[in-house]
Amino acid sequence: MKFISSKLLILFFFIYFLLSFPLYSKATTDPIVVPEQFTEISLTKELHIYLDNNSEMPDEEILQKQEEFLSLQEANVSGDLSDVTYWIKVTLLDEASFNRELLLELKKPHLSSVELFSVKNESLLLEEKMGYQYPFNMREIDHRNLVFPLQLSSQQAETFYLKIKTNSFFQAPVSLWEPIAFSAANYEAQTLFGIYYGVMLAMIAYNSFLFLSLKDRAYLYYICFIMGFMMLQLIWDGFAFQWLWGDYPWFALRSNAFFIIWNSLFSLQFAKHFLQLKTYAPYLNKIANIFITICSILLFVPFILDVTTSTRISMLLATVFVILLITTVMKVRLYTREAKFFILAWSLLFFGVIINLLAAYKVIPLTPIALYAPKIGSLVVVIVLSLGLADKIKRITAEKEREARKYYIQTLLQNSFSQLGKIKDFPTLIERGLQSLMAVTKYEKGIYLVYENEEWKLIKKTSEDITINQPIPLYKPSLEKKLTNLDIHPEAFGIEDDINTLFCIPITTEQHTGMFVVYSEEWTELQSFEEDIIFPSFTEQLTLFISNIKDYQLLKETVMYDHLTKVFTRKYFIENADDLIVHAFQSEQPISLLLLDIDHFKQVNDNYGHAIGDLAIQFVAKNIQEVCKENGIVGRFGGEEFIVLLPNTTNKQASQIAEKLINAHRQQPFVLENGPSLSITISIGVCTSDQYLMSLEDMFQCADEALYEAKNQGRNQVVVYS
Template sequence: MKPVFKKYHYFVLIVLFTLFFPISASYAEANSVNVGNDFTEKDMTSHLLVYVDSNDLTPDQILERQDQFVPFSQADIDGDIADLDYWIKIDMQNTSDRAKELLLEIQKPHLSLVSLYSENSGSLNLQETIGYSLPFDERIIKHRNLVFPLHLDSSEDIHTYYLKIETDSFFQAPITLWNYVSFSANHSDSQMLFGLFYGIMIAMMIYNSFLFLSLREKTYLYYILFIAGFTILQAIWDGYAFEWLWGDYPWWALRSNSFFILFAALFGLLFTKHFLQLKGIAPRLYKMVHVFTIICAFTLIIPFVLPIGMATMVSTIIATLFALFVILIVIKVRLRTREAKFYIAAWSLLLIGILLNLMAAYQILPLNALTLYAPKIGAMVEVLVLSLGLADKIKRVTLEKEMESKKYYMQTLMQNFFKQMSSVKEHTLLAENGLYTLLYLTKLEKGFYLQKKNAAWEVIVQHGDLSLDDSFHIDDQYLSRIIYATDITPRSFGVQDTFGTFLSIPIVCENHTGLLIVCGEDQDQIDPYQKEKMIPYFQDQFTVLMDNLMNYTSFKESAMYDHLTNVLNRKYFLEKANMLVKEAQKAEQEVSILLIDIDHFKRVNDTYGHTIGDQAIIFVANRIVDTFKELGFVGRYGGEEFIVVTSHVKEQEVINVANELRKSLHSHPLFLNRNQALSLTVSIGVSLHKGNSITSIKDMILEADECLYRAKNAGRDRVVLNTEMKVR
């Protein structure tokens, strides 16, 4: 039956056609198709005129209605379901220099009856009648679509053809005119593409059949039946079902479309509610879906008891409700489970494809290649993604087992590493151990350890070839959290190279601030478990180790160093000096001991007080350290007296450096305030021995003390060497 609103459309169309008849007529006359020498193919949509017949007119009567034909695009008949005849007029003119053999293709294979007429001498002559109502073998051109052969003489006359279309389903008539060569090439290309589609669908059915046979899970059975129903439905729409399966059974062919729409909707919903475990997630929606599936099961008999047009309408409504239920289910389950993620990803494109096709059926969207084949494209993606989802589930179980083993391995490994590192007593060595441990655990290739000392950053450990800045300016915000390459670029850490993976771990404790940085060329080498568990655990444990070591080092240094001057105290100086002298004896190298005393220090204390006296001691100590820092080490021997030991330094160099110390005190006095400076001098006694002449550290100190005494008696502010006991 024709819907009322469609009658209203025709009334409006007739009125408009009457008002603008001259324009419409000229449009019709200009719509003939020119077939030249180089003709290959032509989409005929814009060249068609159509007349909708509701009175069962004869062909001769149709010729009397020429003024009532309208352009196809204005007729608004795509998607009609009505007991009507659609007459389509096609004008063609052969402008080539020879006769033309052409093919007229209607790319809507399941039309009930299509008759081709040619106009000759004021009458219509029937050329051929084909369609789903007739056996496939009766066709002249054995093709899945409805194809008519045409012969155009070489005359320049207009050749007029009429198509009479009767359908029990949705009316659609995409028509193309071909030459034989182009048609054959297009047929070959489409066969390959369709073969790919159906091959994938059949492969997925076989794949899931094996899963069903091995797991005995009915979810897979529902999925197989859905894929089978949907694939057969696509074969019906593509014409392959009539060509290969039931071409000799027109009665069933006319009803197969609505049956398999209902079949696919039924098993699609059964699969959905079981796969997503809808009963536990949304009980009310589960009941609604359950009732609807029962209704779908009963509607499977509709194609056999109702007229074909009505059955098609019912199946379309069921398919629409199916799509709406899927949308409701997706909204409800969202992304709660991994299965839901795969389901939504897989069915989204299929659902979009179905909706596009339904909207074309309801004439909301125009019928074109996208809306016609959208369900097929969506179905291919859907079965592939869902099959990947099923494989992912198996893979995920395997990976979870592997991850548990990996977690146990890493935890055991880190415990062993930290146990070994707990015995390290030097912070640079600990930093090195931490860097290599982190590189091993993350499988990254390069790294370095930055330490902040006196407001400046320095590299204390490095592994791998890295291009680093000469100085580092690290923002304090990077010391509060672990940084990954996705958060910031390596350039912010003074790294000039670029990396696929970058990791910065701040190591901050009471007596130490550091950054442990590792990087690699590949993208995302650090897996989620390492980010979430392993690296934070490593940071916590390593920070505790570094904090304990720095506290130990700080305590040890407080016992080793003089609290006022921060140079070695007498006890630890003598220990280190004794070891150095023994090594020099074995290597037969020069060793020198320098005793340095501040001249007239009592006068400084008496004149300025002990506070200024302490400042003077610190000032001289810093000068001594700066002067001898590359040659040996310095200690406070007592009061205002300091001691220095050097090795591998020649006699003349020792004398030069000692005099350099004296001269620096001359040129750089101690400023007490803006207007007052205190000039300080020192006397220096030097005991220098080489090779076998070295006796003991005690004897060398006594010898240096004797030289210092001589320097004092000689007038102070001078250097006396033991070799000749002469003033230098």
């Protein structure tokens, strides 16, 4: 760290030397000669200045102060922050053979007030005034900088004065332009500015997307910083006053101080979260929180105090912020990958800001390099942090893909296990188990081996083109771990196929020892996290399923019947009903379906509670079974709704059975234990298929329409679908 600090110190003094090297020569009092052909003449080195310290001198009196004017370099006022009125004198001698209009550009857009005077008949004539304290639309030339048209006479020396007042740092970079050249240069500058601000806006949009995607507050603070920094650049470049608040001079004068404080606040917030100060530098985190609180309070100072005081406060905060951030970076160093990108990106920006602050405090000259150093550094931040964010996104994306793959595997296994758990015969279970394992591993072939009588036997393969040598020469491996092609050669399984990837899962129970083997001709090895999910889950579940096959009958009973009513469940009813409908069609026999619903069942639940409601459902189910069990199958279709399928039953016969059910409930009330009896009625819709094949779904739809009609007609009745 000491070595790095020494190198940075040497680099700093080297840059200081370059920036301090004078870029000007001694000014002269002779008129500035304007050639007939030119594009731009920089007048800054030729300017003379007079300081009205009290700002009380009448304008005309400046003509009597000629001997008190100093060259701009001798006055050394660049970077001043005071209430002085600055008078700048420039004398021009146009060599053109004709009178013409030229443009005087003052490249300091956020000066408060600039008045241009010409000298006519030994008196001052106000030509134009502009600045932040005047609305933008007062300007004769619509431009972000302060641009004055000058009427020059051929071969004559003419003197002009600029009267300048400012609440920010004083600077007077002045140029004289030929109008067409000015337009061309302005077009080029607009293009460069467009690229710069386009990059900044793209970064705002990019990080906004990241914030919405990742919900990481560091991105929100970074967005706020970029927005604030871009606003500062817009202010310093003159675009903010030109396009945003040109009609609001009061805010324009205070906007610079406001966004300096804004930037100090959110850049430190970003650094605190991005560099994880709470974890790596708790003490600095507390100091940062104090500074952030102060900035949050002082954010309103520009709108309360005068502009000069606000500017001084904002610059003081910016200085403290830079010192605090440098301390933070030195403390955190390179703990995280993010910190490396942060330090690389922000070091040049901070260096640019430091140069700008040193120029503001007159430690170094306020040169163009010093003036635009923060803007250059901000582009470095955008580019490098873009790489850092892309790196983070790449890592986050990889992690998300891994988590997505985990979720996919777990979901696929869960769904597979859900289906496998319903299989009741061993061959089907093994076949479906192989298919599930192939699906989750994405291997295209698989076999299942059983270990019996000290040898392995093939009992299932997923494709006829799989060639297995019998007997299989496989020794009995450890059955407590997974096997891959790194552990065992495919020839050990008797596989003759040309394969490159293999995955095996052994299965052991008290009565069974087997092994699932899936493989592929492609190089598609599973990642370790995939194996760690698949192996234990598959082993545990398939072992359990194979063991449970012997208990099939008991399990079958549980699956077949509704626990409350003891009639068929909806699923088992549908499975059986489909077979019965197909058989009826093939036998050319009619088949009928009854759809029953308990009338006003909600009132039973509301008035007597769900326990009585369950008893009512059981009461109705018992009646249905007594009437219909001998004629067909009965199922509970959900809630208080039942369904009955009656094979070899005509429409008339089905109607009679339905009426019998209606009467059974009319004649036999539902008696509550130790309480009154309730009149439970039902509504029934009837549908019969006797001329052409109707699916269960079609019959149900028809019966449901009939049931709906029965309810509309007052309930407690039968309606036959016509």
